[in-house]
Amino acid sequence: MSEKKKNLPKNSELQPELVQLQRRLFLRSGLSLGALSLLSGCNLQDGDQVDKVLWAMSRWNDRVQGMLFRPNHLAPTYPASMITKPFPFNAFYDADSAPEIDGDTYTLEVSGLVRNKSSWNLAQLRALPQTSQITRHICIEGWSAIGQWGGVPFRTFLAHIGADTTARYVGFKCADRYYSSIDMATALHPQTMLALDFGTAPLPTEYGYPLKLRVPTKLGFKNPKHIAAIFVTNENPGGYWEDQGYNWFSGS
Amino acid sequence: MTPADQPLPPQPVRRRIIHPLLVRATHWINAFAMVCMVMSGWAIYNASPLFGFDFPRWATLGGWLGGAIAWHLAAMWLLVANGLIYLCYGLSAGHFRRHFLPLRLRDLLRDIKDALTFKLAHQAGVYNAVQRLMYIVVLLLGVLVVASGLSIWKPVQLDSLVDLFGGYDTARRVHFAAMAGIVAFVAVHLALVLIVPSTLLPMLTGRAPRHSRKNASEQEQQA
Numbered sequence: 001m002s003e004k005k006k007n008l009p010k011n012s013e014l015q016p017e018l019v020q021l022q023r024r025l026f027l028r029s030g031l032s033l034g035a036l037s038l039l040s041g042c043n044l045q046d047g048d049q050v051d052k053v054l055w056a057m058s059r060w061n062d063r064v065q066g067m068l069f070r071p072n073h074l075a076p077t078y079p080a081s082m083i084t085k086p087f088p089f090n091a092f093y094d095a096d097s098a099p100e101i102d103g104d105t106y107t108l109e110v111s112g113l114v115r116n117k118s119s120w121n122l123a124q125l126r127a128l129p130q131t132s133q134i135t136r137h138i139c140i141e142g143w144s145a146i147g148q149w150g151g152v153p154f155r156t157f158l159a160h161i162g163a164d165t166t167a168r169y170v171g172f173k174c175a176d177r178y179y180s181s182i183d184m185a186t187a188l189h190p191q192t193m194l195a196l197d198f199g200t201a202p203l204p205t206e207y208g209y210p211l212k213l214r215v216p217t218k219l220g221f222k223n224p225k226h227i228a229a230i231f232v233t234n235e236n237p238g239g240y241w242e243d244q245g246y247n248w249f250s251g252s
Numbered sequence: 253m254t255p256a257d258q259p260l261p262p263q264p265v266r267r268r269i270i271h272p273l274l275v276r277a278t279h280w281i282n283a284f285a286m287v288c289m290v291m292s293g294w295a296i297y298n299a300s301p302l303f304g305f306d307f308p309r310w311a312t313l314g315g316w317l318g319g320a321i322a323w324h325l326a327a328m329w330l331l332v333a334n335g336l337i338y339l340c341y342g343l344s345a346g347h348f349r350r351h352f353l354p355l356r357l358r359d360l361l362r363d364i365k366d367a368l369t370f371k372l373a374h375q376a377g378v379y380n381a382v383q384r385l386m387y388i389v390v391l392l393l394g395v396l397v398v399a400s401g402l403s404i405w406k407p408v409q410l411d412s413l414v415d416l417f418g419g420y421d422t423a424r425r426v427h428f429a430a431m432a433g434i435v436a437f438v439a440v441h442l443a444l445v446l447i448v449p450s451t452l453l454p455m456l457t458g459r460a461p462r463h464s465r466k467n468a469s470e471q472e473q474q475a
Contacts, residue, residue, distance in 0.1 A: 043315030044322055054319075057326035068409050075408040136420060138407060141300035141317065144420055217408045245318035247325060252408045 044245035058247050065249040071185050075216035075252075078134045084145035087137075087198075089206045090220060091176070092240070098205045099175045099226050106210050112171075112231035115162025122210055125196060128152045128160065133191055135216035137223070138252055140241075149214040150197035155188045163232045171237030172213060175226040180239035182215065182222060186251065191216050194227075219250040267459035275347065276458055278338040285334060286434070288313060288327035293431060295320030302428055328401070335394060355384045374448050390437040397430035 044051050089095045108120040132150040158165060165188060171181040186192060195214040196202060203209040208225025215223050221241045231237070242248045271279075295312035299320075314320030342348040359381035366372040367382055379387065403413040403423045417423035445452055454460040 043319030045315075045319070054322040054326055057329070058322055060329075061325050068406065070409060073409065076411055076414075136407070138420065139300070140321065142296060142302075142404075142424060143300045241318065245316075245322055247321065252406055 062249040109229035113164035113167045139220040149195040151195040154192040172224045173229040180224045181237040270460045281334045285331035292320040292323035393433045400427035
């Protein structure tokens with residue numbers, strides 16, 4: 001055997017280096033941006049394994065947010081001088097497509113776990129105790145705007161319809177095909193309101209005439225406009241954006 | 253059987269651990285979580301840009317706003333849990349004190365000068381003053397990005413935290429600035445790994461050859 005061959009490393013000597021190399025290649029492939037770019041296709045729409053994890057995490061976030069929610073902790077209020085003008089329009093359609101509703105024939109349907117299922121007209125809603133607030137509307141996109149809303153405290157309305165306040169959800173159906181739902185704790189929050197006014201005048205069409213839910217403890221998309229029906233239920237009614245992947249709780 | 257085929261007796265280990273397993277594990281988990289957070293965060297930013305630019309679509313994660321938010325609020329748990337484990341370890345095991353302190357202005361000025369003139373020597377397992385400063389700053393930015401992120405996520409429940417930042421809009425800007433600082437750190441961090449590639453393997457295996465420690469131990473003996 002030549003001297004040269006004897007100097008070659010033996011298998012047992014190489015073993016630790018090989019293990020290290022394998023580890024390095026494994027980690028490198030696992031951590032590469034290339035692998036992550038494959039994940040960027042996971043967007044809650046395809047139902048693949050990553051999407052299932054994302055949906056499960058979103059449900060987990062619902063639960064944590066429900067626990068973090070303090071039923072009587074008020075959202076900050078602002079002076080009239082800080083009101084955002086003009087207040088932005090936002091919907092899944094253009095402002096021109098907002099539904100034109102005749103206030104004289106408008107009725108609000110009530111159903112589900114309530115004692116009194118008769119419908120309401122605007123005069124009846126105006127006859128209930130009214131309240132007003134100047135709070136910040138925060139959009140899921142990140143922008144925010146301060147506005148003034150007036151109307152009926154939602155818990156006052158729930159008391160009038162004899163809602164089962166041990167039920168879990170309140171759902172909303174709107175005249176523009178929009179729908180959404182909130183948890184009962186949020187529905188009973190002192191600042192949650194069935195808004196009839198924006199500023200001191202009735203809601204303009206683009207802000208939800210004739211009836212909008214104003215919830216300062218939720219993101220903007222959970223403040224449905226042009227409400228046509230309200231129902232109390234133990235089955236999660238989901239929502240237009242929520243069913244596509246926006247976090248259902250989306251509380252702030 | 254020739255002598256070459258016989259198993260070797262155990263050899264004395266010539267390498268020593270410079271990065272404990274917990275530091276390596278939290279480092280790589282953090283790297284994954286941060287990439288997810290930054291890329292999904294850029295997609296969320298694009299929905300309503302704070303400044304006059306968008307992030308390129310290829311650099312975002314989630315495909316659309318709902319997907320990006322789902323990624324952001326899922327990876328958030330990984331980032332925070334991993335960060336808390338690292339912070340607890342760093343504070344309780346003396347990791348921060350040993351590696352990041354002391355940080356003297358004199359050392360910092362000297363090391364900055366050496367770095368700018370490409371004279372800064374690298375010693376495995378010993379951080380120079382510039383590295384110490386950068387690691388301390390990026391840890392503080394990490395705390396800032398989480399605190400401002402929480403205040404954007406829960407501006408009503410955490411309204412005192414929002415007040416601390418000077419309001420919702422400012423908290424959003426602070427969140428962006430802290431992200432930018434962290435991304436700048438990562439850019440420098442990666443550039444340094446490219447310049448001194450021998451630092452990468454120890455971050456995976458934990459081990460560095462003993463000889464690279466020689467200068468350091470000599471210095472320690474002199475001190």
